[in-house]
Amino acid sequence: MDKVTMTETIIATKLERNLTWETMGNDLGMSPVWLTSACLGMNSAPKEKATAIAEYLGLGEDVASALEAYPTKIWDQTVPTDPLIYRLYEIVGVYGPTLKEVIQEKFGDGIMSAIDFSMDIEKIEDPKGDRVLLTMNGKFLPYKSW
Amino acid sequence: MDKVTMTETIIATKLERNLTWETMGNDLGMSPVWLTSACLGMNSAPKEKATAIAEYLGLGEDVASALEAYPTKIWDQTVPTDPLIYRLYEIVGVYGPTLKEVIQEKFGDGIMSAIDFSMDIEKIEDPKGDRVLLTMNGKFLPYKSW
Amino acid sequence: MDKVTMTETIIATKLERNLTWETMGNDLGMSPVWLTSACLGMNSAPKEKATAIAEYLGLGEDVASALEAYPTKIWDQTVPTDPLIYRLYEIVGVYGPTLKEVIQEKFGDGIMSAIDFSMDIEKIEDPKGDRVLLTMNGKFLPYKSW
Amino acid sequence: MDKVTMTETIIATKLERNLTWETMGNDLGMSPVWLTSACLGMNSAPKEKATAIAEYLGLGEDVASALEAYPTKIWDQTVPTDPLIYRLYEIVGVYGPTLKEVIQEKFGDGIMSAIDFSMDIEKIEDPKGDRVLLTMNGKFLPYKSW
Amino acid sequence: MDKVTMTETIIATKLERNLTWETMGNDLGMSPVWLTSACLGMNSAPKEKATAIAEYLGLGEDVASALEAYPTKIWDQTVPTDPLIYRLYEIVGVYGPTLKEVIQEKFGDGIMSAIDFSMDIEKIEDPKGDRVLLTMNGKFLPYKSW
Amino acid sequence: MDKVTMTETIIATKLERNLTWETMGNDLGMSPVWLTSACLGMNSAPKEKATAIAEYLGLGEDVASALEAYPTKIWDQTVPTDPLIYRLYEIVGVYGPTLKEVIQEKFGDGIMSAIDFSMDIEKIEDPKGDRVLLTMNGKFLPYKSW
Amino acid sequence: MDKVTMTETIIATKLERNLTWETMGNDLGMSPVWLTSACLGMNSAPKEKATAIAEYLGLGEDVASALEAYPTKIWDQTVPTDPLIYRLYEIVGVYGPTLKEVIQEKFGDGIMSAIDFSMDIEKIEDPKGDRVLLTMNGKFLPYKSW
Amino acid sequence: MDKVTMTETIIATKLERNLTWETMGNDLGMSPVWLTSACLGMNSAPKEKATAIAEYLGLGEDVASALEAYPTKIWDQTVPTDPLIYRLYEIVGVYGPTLKEVIQEKFGDGIMSAIDFSMDIEKIEDPKGDRVLLTMNGKFLPYKSW
Amino acid sequence: MDKVTMTETIIATKLERNLTWETMGNDLGMSPVWLTSACLGMNSAPKEKATAIAEYLGLGEDVASALEAYPTKIWDQTVPTDPLIYRLYEIVGVYGPTLKEVIQEKFGDGIMSAIDFSMDIEKIEDPKGDRVLLTMNGKFLPYKSW
Amino acid sequence: MDKVTMTETIIATKLERNLTWETMGNDLGMSPVWLTSACLGMNSAPKEKATAIAEYLGLGEDVASALEAYPTKIWDQTVPTDPLIYRLYEIVGVYGPTLKEVIQEKFGDGIMSAIDFSMDIEKIEDPKGDRVLLTMNGKFLPYKSW
Structure with missing residues (x-):
């Protein structure tokens, strides 16, 4: 599973379960900011954290592996517009x-x-x-x- | 006096007197970060602050006026290199x-x-x-x- | 439903029903300019407005949710050509x-x-x-x- | 006199006399926005207006001529930073x-x-x-x- | 039908029938240059002209509607290479x-x-x-x- | 004399004598458009034309030589702003x-x-x-x- | 058949038959450089040459037509990286x-x-x-x- | 003497003496193309060649040294306009x-x-x-x- | 098989077999850096090396051919972001x-x-x-x- | 003394004394690469090293101070041309x-x-x-x- 699919899967589950990044971070004992960056695919999660996130969301090992993978950090907009x-x-x-x-x-x-x-x-x-x-x-x- | 000359004048005086932004900020009761940005010409100083800074450095009214002027904030490097x-x-x-x-x-x-x-x-x-x-x-x- | 599909759905319905942004805005008590920007996906609609728009057009809750979602505002052309x-x-x-x-x-x-x-x-x-x-x-x- | 010198001359006089664009526009019967754009060199002034502005400021015919000249409208920053x-x-x-x-x-x-x-x-x-x-x-x- | 499909449909028919833009323009009483730009999707055609072009080519109302639609004029190459x-x-x-x-x-x-x-x-x-x-x-x- | 000085000299003389490009072109039997491009330094003038232009304006041989020189055609703005x-x-x-x-x-x-x-x-x-x-x-x- | 498909078809056949651009050019009496550029879609081939190339490779009339079509010459990299x-x-x-x-x-x-x-x-x-x-x-x- | 002054000096002498790059190259036994690139400052000349060029033009040792210096090859226009x-x-x-x-x-x-x-x-x-x-x-x- | 598919196939096999570039390089007698660049499609492998790599991974001749093909070296980011x-x-x-x-x-x-x-x-x-x-x-x- | 003048002064002295970066580095017990980068103004030198370099070259304290100053690292060419x-x-x-x-x-x-x-x-x-x-x-x- 690549990082893009991983992010989509996590976001979909988060919406379904009506979770916030803050709740997730607090429940998992991780900083909500770092947790978000890992779930958006811009940071890799150490193995135990990757597993903990996937389990917390009821998602499989493929999500855990994708969280653990080392990302290539790319952004398209030299000057961001948002x-x-x-x-x-x-x-x-x-x-x-x-x-x-x-x-x-x-x-x-x-x-x-x-x-x-x-x-x-x-x-x-x-x-x-x-x-x-x-x-x-x-x-x-x-x-x-x- | 334009902002570029103002910055040069202030930096020269600061070096001569061996001051730091921190000392200046503490002595003047201003945040060192804000003070620096005003002295680098990226923020305007309200009249009393402009006067206080110029007096503190033993500089004239032209420096105070330049500090008070509203800057046009320009940076040249879309992606900074430093x-x-x-x-x-x-x-x-x-x-x-x-x-x-x-x-x-x-x-x-x-x-x-x-x-x-x-x-x-x-x-x-x-x-x-x-x-x-x-x-x-x-x-x-x-x-x-x- | 993502914002792109939402916009396509709304535009298709608008054409079918031969509506204008102005009529829609007036009927819904919203500014036509703001309404258009929300339907083009460049602004989020507060819940009640999102629901009102979707209902007015006879569209489902997924459209209302998409209208309510916070957009990432992106434009591709640094210098627009149109x-x-x-x-x-x-x-x-x-x-x-x-x-x-x-x-x-x-x-x-x-x-x-x-x-x-x-x-x-x-x-x-x-x-x-x-x-x-x-x-x-x-x-x-x-x-x-x- | 080129447009750059013209603008500097006008701004210097305006500061000296403590004028605002608004006062100048009202006194001269011109829109302050248009007047400003002409004085910044981004619009040409019709002959009578050019003369009126220069006379109002006590400046010479060379300023009037520069105001009357057709500008080449150039801006350097594709995406403005200010x-x-x-x-x-x-x-x-x-x-x-x-x-x-x-x-x-x-x-x-x-x-x-x-x-x-x-x-x-x-x-x-x-x-x-x-x-x-x-x-x-x-x-x-x-x-x-x- | 969007403008891209419209252009493809028109070009395919034009090739099939071995037409030129010039013949088409002369037969339809329209400038070949303008006609081409409308068929390439860079100008909208007034209703009667849109209908006339579609009928001339034996194409349906969807082509006429697409010709009538107001285009967003976009080009990708800041400096063209052709x-x-x-x-x-x-x-x-x-x-x-x-x-x-x-x-x-x-x-x-x-x-x-x-x-x-x-x-x-x-x-x-x-x-x-x-x-x-x-x-x-x-x-x-x-x-x-x- | 380089092309920049040449252009400045010609424009100054043209203003002084209250000439137009059109008059100059007609008097010299040259197209006003071409004449302008040569005087702006974007085209070289053949020897006789260069001499004729300089003489017409009462300018010296250095201007004629500069008109005759082969220009390097450079423009700075990929997308012009004027x-x-x-x-x-x-x-x-x-x-x-x-x-x-x-x-x-x-x-x-x-x-x-x-x-x-x-x-x-x-x-x-x-x-x-x-x-x-x-x-x-x-x-x-x-x-x-x- | 568009130029991209044409190029893919020709390259596939060339590989299958183990041909070189040089052999092809020599056999067909065409410059290998020009032949390559036509087959890569960056030049149009006159009708007889287009037919000769297609026949030589045992390919159909659609390939010949695609070779004959006038290309729009586009390259994506302002500064090439290869x-x-x-x-x-x-x-x-x-x-x-x-x-x-x-x-x-x-x-x-x-x-x-x-x-x-x-x-x-x-x-x-x-x-x-x-x-x-x-x-x-x-x-x-x-x-x-x- | 830097490369820019060197080029200006050489070009001025060349004009004065009414020389061509071709004559210079032939007389000096160097390729006119290479000689031009060295004189424009885009290639360094080996010591003997640098001396020969300077002597041929009646210029001093500073020109010879500048010809010998290793250039930093810079061009400003990513896409040339000439x-x-x-x-x-x-x-x-x-x-x-x-x-x-x-x-x-x-x-x-x-x-x-x-x-x-x-x-x-x-x-x-x-x-x-x-x-x-x-x-x-x-x-x-x-x-x-x- | 194009280089992109080749890379995906090799990476998938590498993951499956839990190999590292270092092991692969050492076992095959090739520099791990060069081997990686060939497998990422940025260098061509000589025939024997291409075959050796494919065989080592238990992959077919199509992978060997793709490794042997001469790549067009392209990178998208003028300034890399990772x-x-x-x-x-x-x-x-x-x-x-x-x-x-x-x-x-x-x-x-x-x-x-x-x-x-x-x-x-x-x-x-x-x-x-x-x-x-x-x-x-x-x-x-x-x-x-x- | 700013970094640009410092570099010019050092390079002039180095040429005069016929020194190489290598000799200088070896004599001073510094890496020639690091020494060069400090002298080109792209790294700051710790106080003792700055003094040592200036003394070695027979240059004054202003050069030592300039070597010690913290540089703003700027390069103009996103893609270097040399x-x-x-x-x-x-x-x-x-x-x-x-x-x-x-x-x-x-x-x-x-x-x-x-x-x-x-x-x-x-x-x-x-x-x-x-x-x-x-x-x-x-x-x-x-x-x-x-």
């Missing part, structure tokens, strides 16, 4: 050099890893309009000379 | 659809604003390698029908 | 900086929201050639410092 | 096919002219946040067979 | 600014409409090599101030 | 395959040359709006097998 | 301005036709490594003034 | 897969080198129009397995 | 001019061949994190003058 | 998916770091043509779930 995703792209464009200044001032020359990395989303209720709190946590990788 | 900034772009590519799923599950159909928005960077010391904690906080804007 | 749509793109190119000047003079630094937003089209009859009156109404979102 | 202008681009992407449906339903096969065209901006005060009202008015041009 | 079409693109690149100079000198600031527009092709026999005579006829649209 | 030039590009996009059909039906497999080529512009007065008549005349070049 | 083809692209990039200098010095202002054109490939055996000899032969087309 | 160079690009697009078929049939899997490579241009006089004979000679490089 | 492949692209961007400096200092003007080329990957165990050792070995090809 | 650099790009295109297969088979899901990374170039003399040996050594970074 407004929710574009706003994130805009933040990178507007604040990219700012983040470079501030991170490198704090840590020295290097980068924030996108591999040794986790992310979380929280909802902050606010009478003037709820707020999205998006947290990224990545290992700092210093450049090395040799 | 590794620190590219990793952020990669996160948008890899996790964009995931964030859309999770945010819209929590909030309904809508987006996280990039305008009513703030950001923060913290350093988490870790013996296995320090970590960058990047927090984004944006108002949720629901789509409306009419 | 002349009607290109002219709108040209207006953004020719008048974009002008609109920025005038809006920001009136409102301060910020943007017109494309999310908290509505649009309307009217026909103005004119012996020298009828005119299209296109009205956009978006909430002003001020930039904030932090 | 958030205010991008939102307009996004509206064309999201609502382009919708506008085509609704306009062509009302008028037949054809387009809204971007040449025989005018535009207006109004501020609607609103306790929940002021709103931008953007009105476009273009002649409908029907396709012809031959 | 040599015949590329040469036209090259002419626009080489002579575009020249045509702007000469047209605007003759007519004032404005454009040649591509909507209120017709085109014709003639063959001029010449012992040194026949020549293609391509004539474009478009309404001049002056810019307006407001 | 509305007058874009409409020509749009015509190539909308009617390119139509012109291919009709030309190749009349002439066989081959192309219209853009090298052995001339072009003319005429103004047709019309109470409903003047019309631009643009004529292209290119040698047909048949493909050959070998 | 190393053999990329090297040719690189030669155009590295030597293009050189070839322009040398050809125009020898012939005057004009171009080498890619339509009235033929090409040949020979193998030159060499103990240090065989060499490819690629010969292009195109009619010189001088620019004309008018 | 018609002479575009036709070569078109030949690569139209005949690329054909050349791949024929070369690999003759030589096996591999490519024609663009490094161990030479090129020549000849003029073939022809009453029906002179012809350009362009010859490329590149070492065949077979792929290797390992 | 992080593992992007990092290699980034290395070319960051270190490309450095490698040019160092290689040409050591070898003279020329390039490293990507055709007469081999590559190897080793795992270096390291308590601070294992390391990838990637070795490229390509023939130096000197530019030649002529 | 043949030496293009071949590296081609290797990424042809072998990218192969390297992904082999690395991830050996190490699990993850990437080779381009930050915790070093590179080396050696010359292997060979009577059939010297060979370039390019070695890359990067830390393996495993993806993590959370």
Whole structure:
């Protein structure tokens, strides 16, 4: 089973059972963000997690194997068009050099890893309009000379 | 004074005085991230903040005016090449659809604003390698029908 | 049912019943522009509206569900080629900086929201050639410092 | 005098005299939007208007001539990055096919002219946040067979 | 019937009956160029013309309806590769600014409409090599101030 | 003298003497379109014509030499943005395959040359709006097998 | 039969019969390069040649007709990736301005036709490594003034 | 002296002395094509050749050094616009897969080198129009397995 | 059998038999990197190797033939998005001019061949994190003058 | 002193003193590849190394400071055109998916770091043509779930 079919199968079951990513993550003891990325096929799941997800959803071993497979991460739109995703792209464009200044001032020359990395989303209720709190946590990788 | 000259002037003074964005932000009571973006010319500063920054650096009114001017936000590279900034772009590519799923599950159909928005960077010391904690906080804007 | 099938089903029924978007909008008490964008799959309909549209057209719950689903807004042509749509793109190119000047003079630094937003089209009859009156109404979102 | 110098001269004078586009337009009996586009060099001004603008600002005949010259309308960014202008681009992407449906339903096969065209901006005060009202008015041009 | 199937059906019938666009145009009293563009799906035909074309070819009402439908004009290649079409693109690149100079000198600031527009092709026999005579006829649209 | 300086010199003289391309062409016995393209630096002028143009304008031999030089024809915008030039590009996009059909039906497999080529512009007065008549005349070049 | 099916049919037969383009060209009295381009669908074959090719391969009239049809020459990759083809692209990039200098010095202002054109490939055996000899032969087309 | 200044200096001297690339090549015993590419800065000249060229033109050692320097080969236009160079690009697009078929049939899997490579241009006089004979000679490089 | 089906067949068999590229390479006496590239369809295998691979996997002659066929090397993403492949692209961007400096200092003007080329990957165990050792070995090809 | 001036200064001194990157690296006890990248401005040098390099070349503290500054890594050409650099790009295109297969088979899901990374170039003399040996050594970074 390839990742595309896997995602379709999982989404269909999720809808049928009226589940949310949050419930699934909480029940399985996994971050809802990471769980979603694995189910959308953009991350591989370690064997036990893959099995746990498939079992939780009552799906077979082929789904577990597909979750475990190492994905080739491809996106088609150099500049994303969906407004929710574009706003994130805009933040990178507007604040990219700012983040470079501030991170490198704090840590020295290097980068924030996108591999040794986790992310979380929280909802902050606010009478003037709820707020999205998006947290990224990545290992700092210093450049090395040799 | 245009924004490019303003940035050069501020950066030169900052180097001369051996300041950091963090010190400047703390002394002025402003977020170091926001302060940096204003000094790099990607955000306008309200009048009092513009004056405060210029005075703090011992710079003239022309710098204050330039900080107050509304910028046209332009970036040249559709796909950024600097590794620190590219990793952020990669996160948008890899996790964009995931964030859309999770945010819209929590909030309904809508987006996280990039305008009513703030950001923060913290350093988490870790013996296995320090970590960058990047927090984004944006108002949720629901789509409306009419 | 995905959005593409939904649109095909709705368009086929609309042709069969010889309906216009305007009639549909007026009968349903919805703006014809918004209704069209929902039926073309570029906006989600709140539950009651989705049900009302499907019932009005004599279509099933699967169409209502598809109307209610949150769309991923994608367009393929960075520069649109259809002349009607290109002219709108040209207006953004020719008048974009002008609109920025005038809006920001009136409102301060910020943007017109494309999310908290509505649009309307009217026909103005004119012996020298009828005119299209296109009205956009978006909430002003001020930039904030932090 | 080329259009770039003309724009710089006009903007400098406007700042010096603390004028707004709105005041200038009202005093001169011209639409502030059109006046701005002429001063930014994206439209030519008829002779009398060119002279009136230059005289109003106390500028010479070379500015009047530059305002009168026919511009070559060029923009560099296929996809604009400034958030205010991008939102307009996004509206064309999201609502382009919708506008085509609704306009062509009302008028037949054809387009809204971007040449025989005018535009207006109004501020609607609103306790929940002021709103931008953007009105476009273009002649409908029907396709012809031959 | 969509435009693609319509074009295939018409081309197949045309080949079967050994017709040329020229014969068809002359018999039907329509310009061969316009007729071709309608049959290739890049222009809509008014009802009577659509019916006449379909009847002439012995094709059904579905073909007539497809001819009448308003097309979305899309081309995939920003720079066309077929040599015949590329040469036209090259002419626009080489002579575009020249045509702007000469047209605007003759007519004032404005454009040649591509909507209120017709085109014709003639063959001029010449012992040194026949020549293609391509004539474009478009309404001049002056810019307006407001 | 390079072509850019040549063009600036010629345009300055033309403005000073209040000449039009049409007058110049008629006085010199050259097509105004061709003359313009040579003066804009997109075509080389044969020696006698180059000399005649320079002398007519009271300009020196360096201008004549620059007119005679073989240009490298470069344009920067793959898709032109100026509305007058874009409409020509749009015509190539909308009617390119139509012109291919009709030309190749009349002439066989081959192309219209853009090298052995001339072009003319005429103004047709019309109470409903003047019309631009643009004529292209290119040698047909048949493909050959070998 | 369209060109794609035609090419597949010819290639399948060629493999089955263990033919080479060279043998086919020699047997049929046609240049192997031209023959290949016709069979790959990038050139049309005159009627007699089309028939001869089809008969030689024991294929039907539909193949002959497809060979005779005028192709629309399309390539998808602006910059080719296959190393053999990329090297040719690189030669155009590295030597293009050189070839322009040398050809125009020898012939005057004009171009080498890619339509009235033929090409040949020979193998030159060499103990240090065989060499490819690629010969292009195109009619010189001088620019004309008018 | 950088390559750009070197080219300008050489071209100026060449014009002054009324030389052709052909004369220069013949006098110096070098291929005119290669000599041109070295003088345009797209190839480095071995020391003795660099010195010979500079001396022949009466230019100094700085020109010889610049000729000897290893160039970074850069071209700006992915698709060249100058018609002479575009036709070569078109030949690569139209005949690329054909050349791949024929070369690999003759030589096996591999490519024609663009490094161990030479090129020549000849003029073939022809009453029906002179012809350009362009010859490329590149070492065949077979792929290797390992 | 085309290369795509060949790759799918080989990968399926490899999974079924629980093989690794490394085992396969070692058993067959071929480099695992080269073997993988042949099985992914990006290199052709000489006849004996093609047969050996097919037999080893218990697959038929059609797979052997497909392995032997000369591939057209195509990749779709100008800038790769998968992080593992992007990092290699980034290395070319960051270190490309450095490698040019160092290689040409050591070898003279020329390039490293990507055709007469081999590559190897080793795992270096390291308590601070294992390391990838990637070795490229390509023939130096000197530019030649002529 | 910015990085561009720094590079020019270093290169000028290196030429004057007739140094090679290799000598410099060996004398300074630094890898010639890393040293070159620092001097070309694509890597920052730790303080002591920056000072050592500047002193070795007899250059001032401003050069040392510029070497120490954290660079913004930018390259202009998405697809590099210089043949030496293009071949590296081609290797990424042809072998990218192969390297992904082999690395991830050996190490699990993850990437080779381009930050915790070093590179080396050696010359292997060979009577059939010297060979370039390019070695890359990067830390393996495993993806993590959370």
